Amino acid sequence: MLFAAFLIFASPVVDAAAAWDGSRFAWYTSDAGDDFKSGLPIGNGRLGAAVFGTATEKLVLNENSVWSGPWLDRANPKSKDAVPAIRQMLLSGDITGAGQSAMNNMAGNPTSPRAYHPLVNVGMDFGHGSGISSYTRWLDTYQGTAGVNYLYGGTNYSREYVASYPHGVLAFRLSANTPGKLNVKLSLSRTQWVLSQTASVGSNTGSHTVALSANSGQSSGAITFWSEARIVNSGGTATSDGKTISITGANTVDVFFDAETSYRYPNAAAAQAEVKRKLDAAVAAGYPAVRSAAIADFSGLMGRVKLDLGSSGDAGLQPTPTRLSNFKKNAGADPQLMTLMFNFGRHLLASSSRDTGPLSLPANLQGLWNQDYSPAWQSKYTININLEMNYWPALVTNLAETQKPVFDLLNVAIPRGRAVAKTMYGCDRGFVLHHNTDLWGDAAPVDKGTPYTVWPMGAAWLSSDAMEHYRFTQNKTFLADVAWPILRETAQFYYCHLFKWNGYWTAGPSLSPEHAFVVPPNLRQSNAHEGLDISIEMDNQLLHQLFTNILETCTLLSLPASNTDCATAASYLPLIRPPAINPTTNRLQEWRSPSYADTEPGHRHFSPLWGLYPGRQLTNSSSLAAASAALLDHRLASGSGSTGWSRAWAVNLYARLGRGGDAWRHAQALVQTFPSANLWNSDSGAGTPFQIDGNFGFVSGVAEMLVQSHRVDRDGGVVVDLLPALPAEQVSRGRVEGLVARGGFVVSELVWEGGKFVKATVVAGSGGVLRVRVQGGKGFKVDGVRYDEGKGVETKVGGVYQITADG
């Protein structure tokens, strides 16, 4: 790719620009050069491509089970005997000694699990160097497709890229509008651990093959993959040099690609048979059929939600880089860029996380897209915020099925976590996860530092996501077969691990993710910066949610009170320490005592506010909400929001506080600060690594401004909150279709004007009592009748209810 020119051309004609709906398309008048973060991402939930659009096309392809090696048993056997002593040191005030002992005895060996790796690159040399004009490159977030068009030598050349979930392959069509003008030399390449690379020509009109297999470079147990592209030309002739295929004089060339790995297949023959099966089927169907099935599937998911936050006029019709740069100066002028970011986030989720059968894998730190053998933070699954944030939009924006890979991975992790519970904590029941995992469900502590390594709470957070999946979908089978086993086994670990402190069941050694405190004068070493302690505020909130979820499940599944899991949770819940408010600052307290001071007042994590979002405990009382707001304001005033995901979390938190203006301001700041050229979120702005979580947290943040449903009313029913945090000043009119509330209610339409609610339609997917609140307590009618807050509305399954502003 060294000779790939970096193309910059002005947009050819204004008419052409008019076609680029500013809420739907990211588009460019230049190629990506060698900038991965300008590559356009498509995916079918397992296979992904980043489209560079260079003169010699470069596609970075990924498959989500290509990781750096086999499972590693990293658990530290010294931990089991050390944990009681470490706990004792923390209780007796030797904070620094406890931290040192934890690092010596509990850190994993090695300290990191596996890393996510690239698959192969596709090169397509068309023989077009300089002389390209009228260049456009685009991503369609509604259809999940990308493409390139340009003129060269008087011919219009097009490339279209599709990721097909139904056929399980990637498919590309290359074409020229003058017959016989298409020449292309196609190759697969990889810089590491190639096992074999072949190419062969089939019959003239039939399919030609380019194949590459490789492994992850380990001597035994390496993950091996088999990849293959089938090339079908219309017109022209094909030749091969044994590694590449050259087509000359064609009208169109279609390419179908698949790769399968040893992660999901027992041997090479089985994986290769699957590659053959998928490619045979795709070639037999032909590109137009593969394309239309892919688009029907993808647009079916995307079309469930439609967002209109107002038009940007001409500002929204500009190429994406121009919009991003204008947005930094005047965010208010391009509301459609906010809509595009929302649609792009859903595009990324539907592209990177699908149920692809057993052992489907969730979106990692880079979703599905990675070109590096040493990606930032191994591009793994970080579960002290990042993996969970990836799925914040899943339920509320009606993509519940994209969560299935999370539960598949949890089921892989449970046996690992049982083993670690036993070896590291001496617990014979239940499972434990720390702050990262990989495709093998790695459960041991990761890295080596007191503010992040020993955090035995990963499963508690993930189990709460399983419960939320039920709350939105009302799928009782899921609750009984998937969520309940996860909840009860998560809790069983804590029945072993928790100890009584000041009368409360308490976790520890643990930490408040990634934040350190200043050791107070009465403890050792006074003034040292440490992370490890007991009775962390976030841990208490996670435990409160866990036992609450278990009791709710016991009721929903009609389990008897004598059921051991139900009875034990009932006995633990009242003895979980309630949230504390620092009496001096009036802010929610992050650690066990108000005498612990922040080392970083503007820390990026909002761990003590877990119970505000994504949890709910802190939304349940005005004093806790006020203390939460005080902490949130203080964090941001001190410089938090410094990473894309941190800023996105702030958006969701302000939305939960009903402060729509602030939520919107931070959402705009996110778009001004963190997106790269292709709209991917970056860790901390231009030049820092791609990290996908911020794209997803942005989507849920916008949704939380418009519809919430975490509040329960007096008798425990869900309240569907319409426009609870509308940024009425900044987005005075708008409309959204298809957001989902807990209880299985779909808000199929929601309209506001002049900053005020106008009307909504709610579909009761599962029946039940519909309780509604509008803009924090305004009066309204349901089907023309004034709403009675005491009663709610008794709904029928599938019933449709019209809500209109009162008067």
Ligand SMILES: *[C@@H]1O[C@H](CO)[C@@H](O)[C@H](O)[C@H]1NC(C)=O
């Ligand atoms: C090239 O063809 C595509 C359709 O295949 C069209 O969208 C594009 O506008 C054409 N480009 C030029 C410069 O004519």
Ligand SMILES: *[C@@H]1O[C@H](CO)[C@@H](O)[C@H](O)[C@H]1NC(C)=O
């Ligand atoms: C309900 O959950 C079960 C178990 O996860 C799943 O197999 C089924 O497809 C789900 N039903 C629906 C309608 O999504």
Ligand SMILES: *[C@@H]1O[C@H](CO)[C@@H](O)[C@H](O)[C@H]1NC(C)=O
């Ligand atoms: C909210 O508070 C009430 C009263 O203190 C309590 O009964 C209820 O369980 C709490 N709900 C949640 C979700 O924490």
